[in-house]
Amino acid sequence: MTLNWPQVWLSLRVAGLATAGALVIGLWLGWLITTREFIGRKATLGVLALFFAVPVVILAWVLLRPAFPWQAGAAVGVMAALPPIVLGARRPMLELNREYGDAARSLGCSEWRIFWRVMLPLGWRPILAAAGVGFVRVLAEWSIVAAL
Amino acid sequence: MTHARIGSARLDIDLPLPDGITALLGPAGAGKTATLQAIAGFTRPERGRILIGDAIVFDGESGVNLAPRRRRCAWVGARDALFPHLTVRQNLLFAADRWARLERTRRVAEMLERFELADALEMRPGGLTPARRLRVEVARALMTEPKVLLVDDRVGERVADEALLRLVRGAFTSAVLWVTGNLDLCYSSADRLALLENGRVVGYGPARELMEYPESVEAARLVGISNLYPATIAALDPGRNQSRLECADFVLTGPYLKGHFKGDRVCVGIRAADVRVHAGELEPGVNFVAVNLLRMTERPRAVRLEFAGGLAAEISREQYARQKDNKGWQVELPPAALRVF
Secondary structure, three states, X not given: OOOOHHHHHHHHHHHHHHHHHHHHHHHHHHHHHHHOOOOOHHHHHHHHHHHHHOOHHHHHHHHOOXXXXXXHHHHHHHXXXXXXXXHHHHHHHHHHXXXXXXXXXXXXXXXXXXXXXXXXXXXXXXXXXXXXXXXXXXXXXXXXXXXX | OEEEEEXXXXXXXXXXXXXXXXXXXXXXXXXXXXXXXXXXXXXXXXXXXXXXXXXXXXXXXXXXXXXXXXXXXXXXXXXXXXOOOOOHHHHHHHHOOOOOHHHHHHHXXXXXXXXXXXXXXXXXXXXXXXXXHHHHHHHHHHOOOOOEEEEOOXXXXXXXXXXXXXXXXXXXXXXXXXXXXXXXXXXXXXXXEEEEEOOEEEEEEEHHHHHHOOOOHHHHHHOOOOEEXXXXXXXXXXXXXXXXXXXXXXEEEEEOOOOOXXXXXXXXXXXXXXXXXXXXXXXXXXXXXXXXEEEXXXXXXXXXXXXXXXXXXXXXXXXXXXXXXXXXXXXXXXXXXXXXX
């Protein structure tokens, strides 16, 4: 069996771009859900869980048309990669926030600084693992979409 | 001057915090951590007002609620919160962000020196003992030049000691609120003591005075007076500076009770360490009570004897070795050691 390299390359590009996009949005969303009490917080988590349950194939089938460029596929992939990243990074963020967040805030740190100087250096492993799950999810399901 | 007046479902507190160390003492669930968190701004009380220095940082009526990072309130929590990926020096530098680089380095070096941490500056927190980690955390908290320092008791560890409080006193002259369960530390190092029970302040005042002369039964229990008996004032004699107190099982002679009347119901208390223990065959003196020994428990430097009727005494091991074969027991409750509430 020979691999269809252009398709593999396309799938990798879609999954890579989708994961990068989901990582940016997901970390911001995860941090927001962890540190702030706001109306719709639980609803956001519910929607994310719902997205987790919907296969990318269906998302792509609903949102994509053949005329759309591959970047549109990556946009759909962002939605697919977002739930594993947010839900995966939320728990370590919660624990780190509980352990170090209050101390850092009392030292006069902004949320931005806490995120970059404390959360990311201490929580990059589980975040990377969550990003890996997101990447594999998009890659696997995009490959099916591409094959259809 | 810091002042916290906090009201919520579980807290009803009015606590002035003048400059100096105020120890906050109370049983588990009394609201000690909740008080600290409300002052630091991590939880929002339902009502009340919190002043730190001259600034109102929380006011329930007007809706003022300053973010924790704007309160200038140093916080050292019950859990170790030194950043494990940074060295001791970097942890302190993290808190000194608002100064220029040279000034920052100078201040950090000064603080490390002051807290006797110069030998640990390139170490990670994981390599330090719990007591030194607490020391680093307090030093880091003070780097921000706060107006008040809040320190919670360490979970499961009694790592705060007199040396640390001495260093804090040398480095910081404003208000310190220190949660501790260590009575010895309160006595030796705190200027004031606040006693908390069920979310209420049941005692507040100069630490030594409050520990020697607690104002209420709850306060007495919290400062370690375990022998507490309801009594009725049977006689008052100001001329001889005496009073007679009738308890359920015995009658005691105490000092004259100013502000009380004959027939008043009061509570008499005495510390276990102040109770003197004698052999049963000795001629009874003032406030001698014949008792039956129920059990003996060993303490690090003493022996605790528990008698029938809920009376407890603490004596030295040597005294217990001499008296353990007593046929009967008598305890003496010295009038000067009695406290009446």
